[in-house]
Amino acid sequence: MRTIRAAAIGAVTLSLALAASACGGGSSNGGGSDSNPKTLTYWASNQGASIEIDKKVLQPELDKFQKQTGIKVKLEVVPWSDLLNRILTATTSGQGPDVLNIGNTWSASLQATGALLPWDAANFAKIGGKDRFVDAALGSTGAQGKDPAAVPLYSMAYALYYNKQIFADAGITKPPATWSELVADGKKIQAKGKQVIGAEGANVSENIHHVFVFAKQHGADFFTPEGKPDFTSDAAVAGVKQYVDLMAKDKVIPKGNAEYAQNQSVSDFAKGKTAMLLWQSAAANLKSQGLSESDYGIAPVPVQSGTPGTGTQVNSMVAGINLAVFKNSGNLDGATKFVKFMTSDAEQKILNTAYSSIPPVKGAQADAAFNNQANAVLKNTLAQSAAPLPQVADESQFETAVGTAVKELFADVAAGRTVTTESVKAKLQKAQQQMPTK
Amino acid sequence: MTTTTPEAVEHPVRKNSPGAASGPRRRTGRIRRLGLPYLLLLPALILELLVHLVPMVIGIVMSFKELTQFYIRDWGTAPWSGFDNYRMSVDFDAPVGEALLHSFFVTVGFTLLSVGLCWLIGTAAAIFMQDTFRGRGLLRALFLVPYALPVYAAVITWVFMFQHDNGLVNHVLHDQLHLTDKPSFWLIGDNSFWALLTVSVWKGWPFAFLIVMAGLQNIPRELYEAAALDGAGVWQQIRRITLPSLRPVNQVLVLVLFLWTFNDFNTPYVLFGKAAPEAADLISVHIYQASFVTWNFGTGSAMSVLLLLFLLLVTGVYLAVTSRGRRAADV
Numbered sequence: 001m002r003t004i005r006a007a008a009i010g011a012v013t014l015s016l017a018l019a020a021s022a023c024g025g026g027s028s029n030g031g032g033s034d035s036n037p038k039t040l041t042y043w044a045s046n047q048g049a050s051i052e053i054d055k056k057v058l059q060p061e062l063d064k065f066q067k068q069t070g071i072k073v074k075l076e077v078v079p080w081s082d083l084l085n086r087i088l089t090a091t092t093s094g095q096g097p098d099v100l101n102i103g104n105t106w107s108a109s110l111q112a113t114g115a116l117l118p119w120d121a122a123n124f125a126k127i128g129g130k131d132r133f134v135d136a137a138l139g140s141t142g143a144q145g146k147d148p149a150a151v152p153l154y155s156m157a158y159a160l161y162y163n164k165q166i167f168a169d170a171g172i173t174k175p176p177a178t179w180s181e182l183v184a185d186g187k188k189i190q191a192k193g194k195q196v197i198g199a200e201g202a203n204v205s206e207n208i209h210h211v212f213v214f215a216k217q218h219g220a221d222f223f224t225p226e227g228k229p230d231f232t233s234d235a236a237v238a239g240v241k242q243y244v245d246l247m248a249k250d251k252v253i254p255k256g257n258a259e260y261a262q263n264q265s266v267s268d269f270a271k272g273k274t275a276m277l278l279w280q281s282a283a284a285n286l287k288s289q290g291l292s293e294s295d296y297g298i299a300p301v302p303v304q305s306g307t308p309g310t311g312t313q314v315n316s317m318v319a320g321i322n323l324a325v326f327k328n329s330g331n332l333d334g335a336t337k338f339v340k341f342m343t344s345d346a347e348q349k350i351l352n353t354a355y356s357s358i359p360p361v362k363g364a365q366a367d368a369a370f371n372n373q374a375n376a377v378l379k380n381t382l383a384q385s386a387a388p389l390p391q392v393a394d395e396s397q398f399e400t401a402v403g404t405a406v407k408e409l410f411a412d413v414a415a416g417r418t419v420t421t422e423s424v425k426a427k428l429q430k431a432q433q434q435m436p437t438k
Numbered sequence: 439m440t441t442t443t444p445e446a447v448e449h450p451v452r453k454n455s456p457g458a459a460s461g462p463r464r465r466t467g468r469i470r471r472l473g474l475p476y477l478l479l480l481p482a483l484i485l486e487l488l489v490h491l492v493p494m495v496i497g498i499v500m501s502f503k504e505l506t507q508f509y510i511r512d513w514g515t516a517p518w519s520g521f522d523n524y525r526m527s528v529d530f531d532a533p534v535g536e537a538l539l540h541s542f543f544v545t546v547g548f549t550l551l552s553v554g555l556c557w558l559i560g561t562a563a564a565i566f567m568q569d570t571f572r573g574r575g576l577l578r579a580l581f582l583v584p585y586a587l588p589v590y591a592a593v594i595t596w597v598f599m600f601q602h603d604n605g606l607v608n609h610v611l612h613d614q615l616h617l618t619d620k621p622s623f624w625l626i627g628d629n630s631f632w633a634l635l636t637v638s639v640w641k642g643w644p645f646a647f648l649i650v651m652a653g654l655q656n657i658p659r660e661l662y663e664a665a666a667l668d669g670a671g672v673w674q675q676i677r678r679i680t681l682p683s684l685r686p687v688n689q690v691l692v693l694v695l696f697l698w699t700f701n702d703f704n705t706p707y708v709l710f711g712k713a714a715p716e717a718a719d720l721i722s723v724h725i726y727q728a729s730f731v732t733w734n735f736g737t738g739s740a741m742s743v744l745l746l747l748f749l750l751l752v753t754g755v756y757l758a759v760t761s762r763g764r765r766a767a768d769v
Contacts, residue, residue, distance in 0.1 A: 085730060088510065088730070088733070091510055091511050092510045092511070092513075094511075109507060109733070110507075112507050112508055113507050113508070113510055113511050114508075114511050115511050201626075202625070202626060202711070202713075204711075204712065204713055254603075255602075256602045256603040258602075258623065258626055259601070259602055259623055259625045259626045261711055393507065393508070396507075396733060397732045397733060400712070400713070400727070400732060401732075403713070404713040407626070407713055408715070408716070410626070411623070411626035411627045411715060412627075414602075414623050414626060414627060415623065415626075415627040415628065430533060433532070433533035433534075434533060434534065434537075434732065436506065436732070436734060
């Protein structure tokens with residue numbers, strides 16, 4: 001009995017010892033240690049038409065990085081529906097990626113959590129300095145007066161995409177430059193049996209991007225300079241109402257679009273059902289849906305009157321993706337090197353071409369590849385007439401509250417209810433009451 | 439240590455004074471004997487604590503904190519807020535409380551209708567399937583399909599069917615049957631409640647069918663034969679034999695359906711996304727929105743704790759009432 005037990009204990013000890021030494025052998029061969037880590041985890045946002053396409057675009061670049069530095073980057077492309085939740089979970093648990101993409105409108109909200117590495121002068125120096133980046137893109141990297149929470153990676157802007165054939169059939173010679181021209185053109189398009197302009201009425205983020213611009217054009221900001229929510233000013237109400245009225249009064253957005261939330265409006269445009277679409281950097285997406293670049297034109301988003309510019313002439317938000325470093329990363333040095341690599345002129349050209357976005361890096365933006373007609377519109381918009389969404393800590397809550405209010409207003413129009421200044425104001429009032437009080 | 443064998447000690451003790459056990463040896467023996475079952479249960483107990491109770495306790499602790507985006511990185515620094523989160527949740531004059539109350543009523547109405555319909559359809563189908571006929575196996579299998587499908591795949595199919603412009607539902611109701619003046623919106627506005635109820639019942643009734651079918655197997659055929667001899671019709675047989683015999687099955691079935699439906703998150707989330715229409719604003723999605731979308735995890739936790747208390751209360755009352763009724767019936 002006793003010998004058997006002794007034998008058993010011996011066997012277990014031996015196997016444990018073997019296992020432990022095997023592990024030790026493995027890691028020492030791999031060469032990994034805290035002082036000289038050889039891996040990074042990177043969460044990329046879904047920029048291409050699918051996650052698979054993104055992997056194909058990014059993997060060769062990551063291999064290049066590995067060849068240069070010896071650091072292996074583990075890539076995960078996270079769909080938009082999960083990205084913010086994943087980041088919040090990583091923040092809460094402290095277990096996250098080393099480097100990650102964030103929607104640039106989240107910058108200030110995520111900055112407030114303290115989970116992201118602040119880009120102070122010293123950190124910027126490691127990637128070639130702050131002046132390498134375009135000012136408009138830097139304006140959407142965190143609250144004013146604080147060190148940016150991320151650096152710009154891809155820049156995008158809204159533009160008016162129009163179907164050349166439908167315009168020709170309706171006898172429209174040039175794309176509308178003001179909203180009243182758009183409504184007038186709409187009548188001609190409807191006379192030809194086509195839908196005028198698409199919208200994602202049930203998509204909270206899309207709603208916010210549009211009403212932000214409309215409010216700007218009426219001279220309103222959704223936050224006071226002190227960062228307090230101010231959703232119910234007359235100008236803000238007028239801006240929101242004008243957007244909803246495109247469906248309610250002007251009837252240029254089809255009522256069916258009130259329930260769109262899965263980019264059906266892009267499909268409608270690609271299929272030639274609707275004549276116009278307001279979208280950000282849609283070229284790659286439209287191409288994947290089979291619409292050739294010669295079939296559509298790109299024009300600046302309309303304004304109330306005159307030409308796009310600053311102040312009430314704003315016609316787009318500063319859209320884009322920022323690259324952030326997770327403060328808890330065990331490989332801060334490698335992470336910074338990776339950011340430097342991704343924002344280098346050469347990589348910026350490759351990546352922004354693949355995603356039909358504009359490089360936020362001056363050196364890359366000057367390249368001829370970004371000077372064709374489509375990119376010229378987006379580039380001019382970014383440079384001259386785009387404004388960043390409010391850079392306040394409560395931005396994420398604002399998107400949800402006001403975006404949902406607009407979704408409900410569209411639902412009211414779809415159900416045949418009339419939308420008045422009072423009803424818009426009441427919805428915005430409710431949204432404002434949902435905002436954090438502290 | 440003594441050299442006495444356990445038998446030598448135990449026998450005299452048992453013989454002389456069975457009630458007053460004495461001697462350390464005897465005590466450890468008994469502890470060991472009594473302790474063994476608990477020792478064997480320990481792994482399960484630890485896992486149960488880890489999987490169920492710990493998150494619940496953490497949730498309760500969170501509900502007393504002001505856990506917003508400024509503190510989620512380091513929970514320890516989040517200030518204690520006492521009952522503030524609860525006060526905010528149940529202040530029905532303020533927008534947050536009012537919305538929660540509205541969501542609560544929507545959920546109660548939805549749950550009652552959904553559970554009632556699931557049970558009714560499931561029971562009716564199980565009773566019809568009791569007699570053998572050609573194709574019964576096929577029908578049974580077919581009925582269980584909605585239950586076997588992955589939730590996401592099933593509900594996203596419904597989303598396509600409920601679409602305003604190209605959906606199957608409007609095509610049938612409006613284009614073919616001409617029941618409505620114009621195509622209806624199902625995924626936004628007031629109709630969304632009925633869309634949600636339809637999907638929920640479609641998804642839930644096969645479970646009721648399955649359980650009732652199993653319950654029916656336990657009712658002896660002789661009862662029906664005797665009843666038929668006494669001249670009882672089908673309806674009377676169902677009322678006097680089937681339903682009373684199914685009582686214990688139904689008791690559990692209705693409770694489980696109630697809890698599942700009340701807490702259902704997947705169906706409304708896939709159907710409507712993050713911002714559910716007011717008419718179909720179920721409480722689980724509402725709480726998700728209050729915590730994840732507005733980044734206020736303290737308030738979200740407080741609402742969850744309130745929901746937990748409510749469900750505990752309902753379950754407790756339900757079990758007390760139904761078991762008392764059953765005991766009375768047994769006597």
